[in-house]
């Protein structure tokens with residue numbers, strides 16, 4: 001059975017430290033395959049783990065994996081899929097014609 005543990009709280013209270021420590025403990029003592037994920041745009045998981053962690057899942061140690069979610073990276077990977085969904089939604093719910101719906105669902109950066 002998979003278990004998800006979330007740590008939240010105000011800035012600087014030790015979320016990242018406790019998260020990384022819990023993950024390391026689970027991987028080592030529990031022998032569970034453990035993925036530690038940072039969703040903070042200002043990641044510090046790399047510093048805590050003393051290893052470059054990026055948006056792709058990286059193996060850190062036996063049973064221990066880490067990932068720093070990047071919103072930009074996720075948008076680049078999934079925008080075509082989301083765009084298709086939004087285009088359909090704008091047509092079915094917004095009553096837009098296909099060309100207008102696709103135009104509105106186009107991401108401009």
Ligand SMILES: Nc1ncnc2c1ncn2[C@@H]1O[C@H](COP(=O)(O)OP(=O)(O)OP(=O)(O)O)[C@@H](O)[C@H]1O
Nearest residue numbers: 009010011012013014015016017018040042044048
């Ligand atoms: N139990 C602890 N005792 C003393 N200092 C700690 C403890 N846990 C973390 N720290 C220190 O407190 C600082 C903040 O820790 P950490 O980065 O884990 O917090 P955070 O809640 O993730 O912060 P942020 O909100 O900026 O992401 C760091 O310098 C860390 O070394």
Ligand SMILES: [Mg+2]
Nearest residue numbers: 015016040044
């Ligand atoms: Mg943190």
